Amino acid sequence: MSELRWHPLLREWVAVAAHRQGRPQMPKDWCPFDPGSGRVPDQFDVFIYPNDFPAFSLDSAPFSAPMGLFAKTGARGACDVVIYHPAHHLAPSQLSVEHWGKVVDLWIRRHQELAAQPDIQYVYIFENTGEAIGVTMPHPHGQIYAFPFVPPFVQRELDAASDHLRDHDECIYCRILREELATGERLVTANADFVAFVPFFARWPGEMQICARRHFGSIPELTGAEAANLAAIIKKVRMKYDNLWGFQLPLMMLLRQSPVKGEHPYFHFHIDFYPIQRSPTKLKYLAGVESGGGTFLNDTLAEEKARELRDTEPRD
Numbered sequence: 442m443s444e445l446r447w448h449p450l451l452r453e454w455v456a457v458a459a460h461r462q463g464r465p466q467m468p469k470d471w472c473p474f475d476p477g478s479g480r481v482p483d484q485f486d487v488f489i490y491p492n493d494f495p496a497f498s499l500d501s502a503p504f505s506a507p508m509g510l511f512a513k514t515g516a517r518g519a520c521d522v523v524i525y526h527p528a529h530h531l532a533p534s535q536l537s538v539e540h541w542g543k544v545v546d547l548w549i550r551r552h553q554e555l556a557a558q559p560d561i562q563y564v565y566i567f568e569n570t571g572e573a574i575g576v577t578m579p580h581p582h583g584q585i586y587a588f589p590f591v592p593p594f595v596q597r598e599l600d601a602a603s604d605h606l607r608d609h610d611e612c613i614y615c616r617i618l619r620e621e622l623a624t625g626e627r628l629v630t631a632n633a634d635f636v637a638f639v640p641f642f643a644r645w646p647g648e649m650q651i652c653a654r655r656h657f658g659s660i661p662e663l664t665g666a667e668a669a670n671l672a673a674i675i676k677k678v679r680m681k682y683d684n685l686w687g688f689q690l691p692l693m694m695l696l697r698q699s700p701v702k703g704e705h706p707y708f709h710f711h712i713d714f715y716p717i718q719r720s721p722t723k724l725k726y727l728a729g730v731e732s733g734g735g736t737f738l739n740d741t742l743a744e745e746k747a748r749e750l751r752d753t754e755p756r757d
Contacts, residue, residue, distance in 0.1 A: 443496050443516035445589075447507035453593045456516055458496040464577055474524045474580035481524065487543045488524040489551060490582075495520035497586060504560060504589035517560045519587040523547060529580050532689050533570060534679035536581070541672035548585070548696070549660050549668070555587040556661075556701035563588040563595060563700050566660075571691025573717060573724055583694070591700050598697065599708060606707040614709030618652045627747040630677050634670040637678050639747040644737035646719035647685070647746045649678060651712040658699030658708045675712070681753045682716060691724070692716040 443458040473480040481488055502515025552564045568583035569576050605613035621638045629637045637651045682690040693715040699705040719725045719740050731737050
């Protein structure tokens with residue numbers, strides 16, 4: 442069973458889940474996510490699969506605030522796998538817009554279910570793609586974690602957004618989007634409801650953000666048209682990444698949403714993409730300066746990467 446241990450120097454929780462050492466590493470001859478495996482339905486479009494090696498569980502002991510130097514508590518939460526498609530070797534960029542729409546619909550449904558749990562504070566939807574990222578199963582999939590606290594990077598964004606609203610009486614995300622649209626040099630693609638751009642402050646090579654044009658906090662607030670356009674722009678961004686150098690780019694896709702408890706009018710839904718490929722043959726590693734110091738060194742220029750991605754044809 443997992444537990445949470447308090448890091449008194451960084452003032453954040455560390456999830457300790459030693460049983461995860463036993464999870465498989467890129468199996469070659471069998472996949473539990475494949476139809477016919479006995480672990481998933483023989484037929485499905487998209488499917489929620491409970492993680493076999495969860496770091497958080499709704500059966501865990503209740504979560505409590507840190508008390509003392511070496512405090513620990515229960516890792517109450519959930520870890521789900523979202524199987525995007527029954528086809529084992531289909532890249533996320535190869536999913537149709539309609540199929541991405543089914544993924545978005547599943548995200549919304551599961552988000553609502555987890556948000557209704559009294560102990561859950563944050564629903565974190567994300568995807569790790571590529572062996573270089575550390576993916577342990579090759580089948581196309583993402584994940585959904587439900588936390589009994591707000592993760593520290595999200596909390597930093599919340600604090601910055603709250604401070605900006607207090608000091609300037611406007612949403613910081615709306616302001617960033619307005620500035621990016623005005624300059625245009627870092628824009629990659631857009632539709633009626635969403636804009637994708639390489640942020641001025643990008644930390645990763647070819648980092649992109651999909652930002653909603655309308656101000657809202659989380660995916661259950663999407664209209665039907667917005668959900669369809671979110672699926673369309675995710676598909677387009679993923680094709681641009683994979684067609685940039687002709688292979689599937691290793692990356693992280695992270696949905697940034699409001700916490701599920703309380704009021705957060707200053708937060709604005711967006712999706713971050715963190716690619717780790719800085720050239721066709723070189724990876725970006727997080728070493729001493731980034732991992733130890735917390736200061737990113739970006740080897741690429743946002744304006745140049747945006748132009749590269751903008752000019753890349755999103756071929757199927």
